[in-house]
Each structure stands twice: as C-alpha cells, then as structure tokens.
Amino acid sequence: MEAVEGEKKGGVVLQGRYEIGRVLGRGNFGRVHVARDLRTGKSVAMKVVTKEKVVRAGMVEQIMREIGVMKRVSHPNIVELHEVMATRTKIYLALELVRGGELFGRIVRLGRVREDVARHYFRQLISAVDFCHSRGVYHRDLKPENLLLDEAGNLKVVDFGLSALADHARADGLLHTLCGTPGYTAPEVLRDKGYDGAKADLWSCGVILYVLLAGSLPFADDNIVTMYRKVQRGDYRCPTWLSTDARRLIPRLLDPNPSTRITVPQLVETPWFTKTSISKPISIEPPAADPAPAPACAAQEEGEKDEPETLNAFHLISLSEGFDLSPLFEGDSANGRREGGMLFATREPASGVISRLEAAAARGGGGMRVTKSGARGVRLEGSESRGTKGRLAVAADIFSVAPSVLVVDVKKDGGDTLEYRSFCSEQLRPALQDIVWAATDPPGTAAV
Structure with missing residues (x-):
C-alpha cells in the first residue's frame, strides 16, 4: 500500500x-x-x-x-x-465506523419489522434527510442498502455518490439527472422532465417505510418496464396487517403526484409518526452528547436566540480557499475557486456582524433586501437586475469556532460576477473592515 x-x-x-x-x-x-x-x-x-x-x-x-x-x-x-x-x-x-451492518441485512434476516421498530428507524431517517435538505443536499439513492445500523441500533445514512446540491438545478429550479435504484426511484424522476430533489427523496423514504413494514417492495415485478408502470400509477397494495395510521400514511408518501405528496412538516405531525410506542426495544433518541438538530419545519420558540453553528476542524479546512477537491486528481484544473468570496474571522458577536451586513446592503442607494438565512446567516438580494444574470444575491454564513471568535463566509449566491465584485469592493469591505480579525494580530487589531 x-x-x-x-x-x-x-x-x-x-x-x-x-x-x-x-x-x-x-x-x-x-x-x-x-x-x-x-x-x-x-x-x-x-x-x-x-x-x-x-x-x-x-x-x-x-x-x-x-x-x-x-x-x-x-x-x-x-x-x-x-x-x-x-x-x-x-x-x-x-x-x-458503523458496526451493525446494513438495514437491508436485518430485513433479509428477519423479514418485516414491528411498527414501533420501523418507527424508530423511520424517524431517524427523516431527521437525517430533512437536515440534508436544509443544507441544499438531495441524496437521490435512498434505500435500505444505504442505511447502516450502529451498535446501539441507530440508523446512519451513507453513500452520497449520486447526491445533488440545490445549485445543480437548472433554470426551471428542477434537477434533471436520471438516477437512483429501480424500485426506490420516484415516478417524476423516471418521466425525465425535471423533479424536486426533496420530494423525490421523500418518495424513496416512503418505499423504505413500506419495505420495513411489509418485508417486500411495493412495486416489485420481474419485468422492469411493468414495475415502472406500476410506479407511475402508484399501483400497490398495503398489507391488511398494518395499522390504520400506517395505511393512511404510506399513500401520502407514495403519491405519484409530487405536488400533492406529503411534505416533511406534514409528515412529522401525522398520528403514525408521533405515536409513542408501548414497547421500546430501541431508544428513539440520538446520543445525548451529539443531539440531532431540530427539523427544518420546527417553529422557533418565542424569545429563543439564534446561535451561530459551531465548526469543527474539518469544516474549517473545507471553508478555506485552499481546500479545492480538484487537486485530488492530477491533471484536473482547479475549477472550484470562489468568485471573489470573502472568508474572515471576527471577534464581533453575530448580531454585530449582521448589522454590518445590513449597513453594506444600504450603502450606495442599491436598495438591497436583507433576509434571514436559517439560524446562521443572512442573504442580501438586489431589488433589480443590473447585470446579465439576474439580481445580485450575496449569502453570508456565520460560524462559531470559539466562545469569542466567529468565522464569516461570504459568497455570491446569484447574479453577475462583475456586479458582485463591485459590491464587495465598494460596499461590503468598507462596512466590514474594522471588525475583520486575523489570528496573527494582537487582540483588538483589525485586519482589512
């Protein structure tokens, strides 16, 4: 080796x-x-x-x-x-290292699982998928073979080789790559006319839930063309032994029409999903030391403060200008560089950074609109298009790396690159120059 x-x-x-x-x-x-x-x-x-x-x-x-x-x-x-x-x-x-093997292996050994056990796995699957969607990531190949179990019986999603990012969508806002595994692929993906990655993932989650509860695929057929026709029509039967709540939920997940298919906010409120199991062979809570983030649909409590996301060392490396994946393959050009983006550290609190960004948006009479972007940043968007690629949009993500140090990642999120660079030099940098901090500077010293 x-x-x-x-x-x-x-x-x-x-x-x-x-x-x-x-x-x-x-x-x-x-x-x-x-x-x-x-x-x-x-x-x-x-x-x-x-x-x-x-x-x-x-x-x-x-x-x-x-x-x-x-x-x-x-x-x-x-x-x-x-x-x-x-x-x-x-x-x-x-x-x-996940030592419990594939969920698929458990299904093969045991056949269908009890509904309380299926609910445990399904809740964790939806938590992971919803988190991915909140980060603009669509898995596109969800199936039991890509779900591992750890020693405590907790589910782990793997294999993001077919995944897509939100910015991979075309001008129509949809993804168009035909991918996935037969039997788990959503009907709109098979139609090859564009699809919403989040809705396609939820269809796959519905197939996984059916497999857990029934021990077989809903659209199984030896002839793949016949199977695809069944998928397009939503032609399947729920086993009679399933609970009433399960038989009501599965059709909402396996709805061939993506526009009426259940969403995650609706899913987490359904009776089957929220039911407390009488027997609890497996804890349904994630480890206390590493809690799962709240689903994107969860409402924020009144008076609750937004806290910047905490970065680990690997995240810091990935944010740096030098972490370009293309050098992993010799001969490939470095095509992942930022288009004039800014990455800097600051001792200013998150609220102060946001105030500076709002001030930058107001400079020059551009009338940029400032909106919140999750719990970790803001998005600045122009009121009209001045370039050739639509309205200028700037995303600023704020991360915590220490109790008194934040990292701010600013990048173009839409519009013309030349307009973006002009905005950075004329409005953004002047508004931020006295809060940018370099690790080599003495405390309190600003670095432009």
Whole structure:
C-alpha cells in the first residue's frame, strides 16, 4: 500500500496517522478497511479509492461530489467523514465506523419489522434527510442498502455518490439527472422532465417505510418496464396487517403526484409518526452528547436566540480557499475557486456582524433586501437586475469556532460576477473592515 511509513503491531501505517487493518468490503473503485487512528486510538472505516479506476470510469465528478457533500452534512444519523488524504495513486477517506451492518441485512434476516421498530428507524431517517435538505443536499439513492445500523441500533445514512446540491438545478429550479435504484426511484424522476430533489427523496423514504413494514417492495415485478408502470400509477397494495395510521400514511408518501405528496412538516405531525410506542426495544433518541438538530419545519420558540453553528476542524479546512477537491486528481484544473468570496474571522458577536451586513446592503442607494438565512446567516438580494444574470444575491454564513471568535463566509449566491465584485469592493469591505480579525494580530487589531 502506498504512503506506508512504517509497521505497527503487524499492520501498515498510512501517513503516520492510521494503522490499516482487515478488509471490510470491496467496491468498483477500491476497498474499505478497518483502521485505527493512532492519535486517538479510535477505529474508523478507511475507504481506499484507486484514482486510475475512477478516471477510467469517468467517475471523478461523482467522487468529488460525494466528498464535498459529506463535508457539509454533519448529523447523528449520517455517517461522518473525518478526514480526506491523497497520494499519487489513491484517495483515502476516513469514515465513521458503523458496526451493525446494513438495514437491508436485518430485513433479509428477519423479514418485516414491528411498527414501533420501523418507527424508530423511520424517524431517524427523516431527521437525517430533512437536515440534508436544509443544507441544499438531495441524496437521490435512498434505500435500505444505504442505511447502516450502529451498535446501539441507530440508523446512519451513507453513500452520497449520486447526491445533488440545490445549485445543480437548472433554470426551471428542477434537477434533471436520471438516477437512483429501480424500485426506490420516484415516478417524476423516471418521466425525465425535471423533479424536486426533496420530494423525490421523500418518495424513496416512503418505499423504505413500506419495505420495513411489509418485508417486500411495493412495486416489485420481474419485468422492469411493468414495475415502472406500476410506479407511475402508484399501483400497490398495503398489507391488511398494518395499522390504520400506517395505511393512511404510506399513500401520502407514495403519491405519484409530487405536488400533492406529503411534505416533511406534514409528515412529522401525522398520528403514525408521533405515536409513542408501548414497547421500546430501541431508544428513539440520538446520543445525548451529539443531539440531532431540530427539523427544518420546527417553529422557533418565542424569545429563543439564534446561535451561530459551531465548526469543527474539518469544516474549517473545507471553508478555506485552499481546500479545492480538484487537486485530488492530477491533471484536473482547479475549477472550484470562489468568485471573489470573502472568508474572515471576527471577534464581533453575530448580531454585530449582521448589522454590518445590513449597513453594506444600504450603502450606495442599491436598495438591497436583507433576509434571514436559517439560524446562521443572512442573504442580501438586489431589488433589480443590473447585470446579465439576474439580481445580485450575496449569502453570508456565520460560524462559531470559539466562545469569542466567529468565522464569516461570504459568497455570491446569484447574479453577475462583475456586479458582485463591485459590491464587495465598494460596499461590503468598507462596512466590514474594522471588525475583520486575523489570528496573527494582537487582540483588538483589525485586519482589512
């Protein structure tokens, strides 16, 4: 194995950081090993991707997308990407090690599961999917084979290789790539006329719920054309042994019309989803040390304060100008650079940063509208188009890296690049110059 720097307890050592152990599985582009982090002693799953195989298969973009997406989705029910390393011939992804196997394997062994157990898994699946959607990430290949179980019986979503980001949508606001797994793919995806990624993911969640409760696919057929016709018509039957609440929920998830299909805010209020199970073989709460974020549909309590999201070290690396995934593949051009974006640290509280951004929006008589963007930033949008690509829009995300230090990530979110650069130089930088702080400066010293 390349990049071995020595031997330790009979195993090879990768770049002095990880002791590589036995093979857990094999894929088209490499292997997955058990590995031990020599710095912490904890075990991880080390995915080893061979660059030559990826390039030959034309899958460079898919691997880069998977890495990029996993950097932005940190959730108790999503497998965590700890670290990415690369050598001349390989890419190494250090992932959270999940020891319980695939949910698919449990279904194969046991057949259908009790409704309280299915509810436990389904709640965690919806929590993870809703979090992804709030970050503009659509999985597009949700199925039991891509759902792992940890030792405590908690579900973990994996394999973001077919995922898409909100900015991948075309001018019509829809995604158009035909992808997914037969039997789990939404009918609007199969029509190839554009689809909403969030609604397509919810269809897949509905199929997964059906499989959990019935032990079989709702649209199963040996002839794939016949199966697709069933999908388009919503032609399936709910088993009679399902509870009334389950038989009412499944048709709302497996609605062939995406415009009337149930949404996450509606789903989490349904009687089946909210029911408290009498028997609790598995805790339905995430670990106390790593709580799941509230669903995007949850209303904020009156008087509750918005707190900036906390960044870990991997997030900081991913935000830096130098973290461009294209160098992972030799010969690829660095095409992921920011278009004049700003990334800076500040000791100013979040409310002060937002006030400065509002002041920047008001400068120059541009009449930019300021709106809240989640609990961690704001969005500035022009009232009229001055460039060739529509209204200028600027997104500013605010993250906490220490009790008194914030990182602000400002980037173009729409409109013309030249107009954006002019706005940054003439309005944004003057409004922010006295709160930008560099780690090398003494406390209280501003860096322009």
